[in-house]
Amino acid sequence: MNLDYSDTEQAFQAEVRAFLAENLPNDLVAKTSSGRELTKEDIERWHAILNARGWLAATWPEEYGGTGWTVVERHIFAEECALAGAPRLLSFGLAMLGPVLIRYGTDEQKAEYLPRILDGRDWWCQGFSEPGAGSDLASLKTRAERDGDHYVINGQKTWTTLGQHANRIFCLVRTSQTAKPQEGISFVLVDLDTPGIEMRPIRLIDGSHEVNEVFFTDVRVPVANIVGAENEGWTVAKYLLTHERTNIAGVGFSARDLDRYHQMATDVRRDGVSLAEHPLYAAQAVELEADLEALRVANLRALARTRDSAASGIDSSLMKIRGTQVRQGILSLYRSALGHAAAPDAESLSDNQIALPPEATRAAPVYFNNRKLSIYGGSNEIQRNIVAKTLFRD
Amino acid sequence: MNFERSEDHAMLADMFGRFLQETSTPERRNDTAWTAPFFDQTAWSEMVKLGILGAFVSEDLGGLGGSAEDVSVVFEEIGRALSTDPYLGTLMGLRLLAESGETDLVKQIMAGARRPAFAVFEPEISQDLSLIGTVADEDGKLTGRKSSVYGAPGADLLLIAARNDQGLGLYLIEDVTSVQVLAAPMQDGGGIADLLLEGTQARPLKAASEERIEDVLDLGRIALCAEAVGAMDALVSMTTDYLKQRKQFGRNIASFQALQHRIVDMTMWVEQARSITIRAVASYGTGDQRRHTSMAKNLIGRAAELCAEEAIQLHGGIGMTWEYPGAHYAKRLIMLDHQLGGRHDHAMRLIAMKKENAA
Numbered sequence: 165m166n167l168d169y170s171d172t173e174q175a176f177q178a179e180v181r182a183f184l185a186e187n188l189p190n191d192l193v194a195k196t197s198s199g200r201e202l203t204k205e206d207i208e209r210w211h212a213i214l215n216a217r218g219w220l221a222a223t224w225p226e227e228y229g230g231t232g233w234t235v236v237e238r239h240i241f242a243e244e245c246a247l248a249g250a251p252r253l254l255s256f257g258l259a260m261l262g263p264v265l266i267r268y269g270t271d272e273q274k275a276e277y278l279p280r281i282l283d284g285r286d287w288w289c290q291g292f293s294e295p296g297a298g299s300d301l302a303s304l305k306t307r308a309e310r311d312g313d314h315y316v317i318n319g320q321k322t323w324t325t326l327g328q329h330a331n332r333i334f335c336l337v338r339t340s341q342t343a344k345p346q347e348g349i350s351f352v353l354v355d356l357d358t359p360g361i362e363m364r365p366i367r368l369i370d371g372s373h374e375v376n377e378v379f380f381t382d383v384r385v386p387v388a389n390i391v392g393a394e395n396e397g398w399t400v401a402k403y404l405l406t407h408e409r410t411n412i413a414g415v416g417f418s419a420r421d422l423d424r425y426h427q428m429a430t431d432v433r434r435d436g437v438s439l440a441e442h443p444l445y446a447a448q449a450v451e452l453e454a455d456l457e458a459l460r461v462a463n464l465r466a467l468a469r470t471r472d473s474a475a476s477g478i479d480s481s482l483m484k485i486r487g488t489q490v491r492q493g494i495l496s497l498y499r500s501a502l503g504h505a506a507a508p509d510a511e512s513l514s515d516n517q518i519a520l521p522p523e524a525t526r527a528a529p530v531y532f533n534n535r536k537l538s539i540y541g542g543s544n545e546i547q548r549n550i551v552a553k554t555l556f557r558d
Numbered sequence: 559m560n561f562e563r564s565e566d567h568a569m570l571a572d573m574f575g576r577f578l579q580e581t582s583t584p585e586r587r588n589d590t591a592w593t594a595p596f597f598d599q600t601a602w603s604e605m606v607k608l609g610i611l612g613a614f615v616s617e618d619l620g621g622l623g624g625s626a627e628d629v630s631v632v633f634e635e636i637g638r639a640l641s642t643d644p645y646l647g648t649l650m651g652l653r654l655l656a657e658s659g660e661t662d663l664v665k666q667i668m669a670g671a672r673r674p675a676f677a678v679f680e681p682e683i684s685q686d687l688s689l690i691g692t693v694a695d696e697d698g699k700l701t702g703r704k705s706s707v708y709g710a711p712g713a714d715l716l717l718i719a720a721r722n723d724q725g726l727g728l729y730l731i732e733d734v735t736s737v738q739v740l741a742a743p744m745q746d747g748g749g750i751a752d753l754l755l756e757g758t759q760a761r762p763l764k765a766a767s768e769e770r771i772e773d774v775l776d777l778g779r780i781a782l783c784a785e786a787v788g789a790m791d792a793l794v795s796m797t798t799d800y801l802k803q804r805k806q807f808g809r810n811i812a813s814f815q816a817l818q819h820r821i822v823d824m825t826m827w828v829e830q831a832r833s834i835t836i837r838a839v840a841s842y843g844t845g846d847q848r849r850h851t852s853m854a855k856n857l858i859g860r861a862a863e864l865c866a867e868e869a870i871q872l873h874g875g876i877g878m879t880w881e882y883p884g885a886h887y888a889k890r891l892i893m894l895d896h897q898l899g900g901r902h903d904h905a906m907r908l909i910a911m912k913k914e915n916a917a
């Protein structure tokens with residue numbers, strides 16, 4: 165048994181660390197470490213820095229401008245970036261559409277879209293969910309009807325993350341009414357400038373504008389924009405949803421947030437005790453450290469199974485459930501430990517002068533926002549269904 | 559043994575509940591709860607006319623009784639309707655003024671002519687009164703910084719706990735323009751402020767002692783527990799209703815047993831929360847007051863968190879939105895644990911009481 169990375173992996177880790185120390189802008193670190201929202205420009209700037217180094221598309225093969233990294237290298241990269249406080253990469257183009265095009269796209273589609281993802285000309289968003297189709301995605305109703313060289317799309321998508329920054333959306337649409345709902349779905353690429361598309365913001369519980377509703381009225385999309393065969397979009401979508409597994413546990417983000425907690429707990433005093441020495445908070449913090457250490461090793465074990473190509477179907481579901489529980493636990497402790505200092509919504513007043521530790525202002529909003537972790541990407545209940553189905557299969 | 563509400567309490571709850579249903583709507587909250595002075599002034603005046611504040615005051619001062627039970631009946635409705643108006647600060651201020659024999663001020667408050675807020679905690683002090691750093695000199699001039707003053711924005715009577723050479727004193731500032739009030743909304747709406755006192759002139763009040771201040775804080779804690787019970791009860795009903803109407807996979811998601819069990823657990827916790835609150839209400843003013851109040855605040859902190867997080871989860875994406883009222887109930891239930899001591903603060907207080915008893 166050996167938990168260490170190989171010599172080449174360790175050398176890679178050192179290279180990543182050196183790169184981050186040199187190239188990760190301090191102002192972006194300051195934003196992520198205080199839980200503030202990143203602007204479109206922030207995310208684009210970080211993408212450009214990584215792209216210049218050839219490290220933007222971790223999961224793509226080298227011939228398409230990707231890194232060609234092994235699963236272990238991808239894991240090391242993701243963890244080091246998170247620990248250093250790097251912004252989260254935008255997954256829609258890089259981790260979702262890119263791999264889909266590489267697997268199912270035509271040569272024209274690959275040549276057209278992959279470079280535009282890398283150099284930032286395209287910002288993609290994901291149009292899967294609908295008001296009536298969440299966990300039961302296959303029940304989606306948005307229709308695409310053939311009219312000559314075009315599809316005409318009518319319907320509504322919702323929960324479209326960062327759609328307000330996007331110029332393109334990939335959608336699942338119904339191209340045929342079949343007995344089995346999965347069989348009549350197609351995967352289509354849509355330019356958001358096309359007439360008939362309206363995007364409306366949805367305000368989240370923490371006040372943020374992160375998701376949107378997208379309405380389609382007689383939107384004409386060239387037939388060439390379909391990815392994979394007509395009516396085979398479900399296969400494409402399933403590939404997309406199960407493709408990127410290495411980072412599903414979010415170990416790096418949890419580790420970063422726990423570091424932030426320790427720092428805050430050392431700095432903040434309440435009722436005469438430093439939070440770091442408060443027996444109840446300290447007990448919770450060390451338990452979360454144990455949880456995180458177990459998660460880290462479990463994640464590496466799952467990774468090793470993937471590398472040795474005996475990947476178990478339940479690994480990623482279990483990692484998703486536990487990873488979100490640990491992260492939500494850390495953010496809950498962070499909020500809770502701040503006590504009365506977490507109550508004022510100090511941010512909403514520009515001239516606010518309430519005396520708060522600087523860490524306190526975002527503690528509650530960040531906690532509330534991250535309740536999403538156990539809902540999206542296949543809710544934790546749906547993940548449990550997947551695991552149970554496997555465990556109880558006769 | 560009798561857990562029935564008296565006829566008077568049932569009528570009070572019914573009347574106030576109906577009033578709040580009309581006035582504490584999501585639209586009005588959106589318009590008022592996050593913008594100075596962070597409450598609905600029109601609704602507040604109407605509420606005063608209905609005589610609700612009488613529930614906080616004894617009969618000899620013109621109130622309806624002012625027992626912990628009276629207070630809890632009112633606050634349960636506040637929680638059920640998710641009102642963010644400044645009831646908590648008004649309750650604590652009224653009690654301290656009444657105990658100080660400030661009959662005129664009490665009557666003015668009940669008539670809606672004035673509104674008090676109570677400043678006790680400080681940036682780094684949220685529980686331990688012995689650590690309060692704001693000082694009063696012998697002329698009644700106050701110096702220090704107060705934090706977490708609920709309902710202070712727009713209040714026109716400020717009660718201040720400050721240290722003098724006898725111990726902890728209580729002071730009244732009637733000219734609020736002499737104080738710098740640094741106001742903000744709370745995360746879940748409603749006003750909160752820091753107060754900057756720089757030799758600010760104040761008048762000493764009679765109800766000055768750590769004991770009496772702690773008693774009023776305990777009443778505030780019980781009020782918050784009752785508010786949580788009302789909010790939890792409403793949220794569990796909303797969640798149950800949602801599961802019955804939301805369809806996925808061709809059926810109501812309420813048909814999934816995994817989800818039914820979660821509702822069962824929430825329901826169980828609401829009953830436990832209600833029961834411990836009843837315990838604390840009944841013990842108010844007895845030797846068990848401190849212990850039972852802290853038990854209640856601790857248990858409510860846990861139960862409220864569970865109900866809030868489960869409600870969001872079981873709603874799926876909808877539960878994450880500002881537009882959905884249930885999300886605001888969840889938010890209130892979480893943020894309640896950040897007022898007058900959270901579950902861990904009260905666990906520590908209980909541990910300290912055990913040590914004291916053993917000694």
Ligand SMILES: Cc1cc2nc3c(=O)[nH]c(=O)nc-3n(C[C@H](O)[C@H](O)[C@H](O)COP(=O)(O)OP(=O)(O)OC[C@H]3O[C@@H](n4cnc5c(N)ncnc54)[C@H](O)[C@@H]3O)c2cc1C
Nearest residue numbers: 290292293298299323324325536540543545871872874875
């Ligand atoms: C912040 C955020 C960002 C998102 N971003 C995107 C995006 O960019 N693009 C996109 O397409 N979608 C996005 N989504 C949508 C997300 O994928 C859905 O919210 C998710 O699939 C759940 O669907 P739902 O919200 O309709 O909940 P529902 O499916 O209605 O679920 C409600 C509850 O029932 C449970 N449940 C449902 N079915 C079962 C079952 N069979 N057994 C047990 N329990 C069950 C769920 O777990 C949940 O607790 C986002 C969501 C959020 C909150």
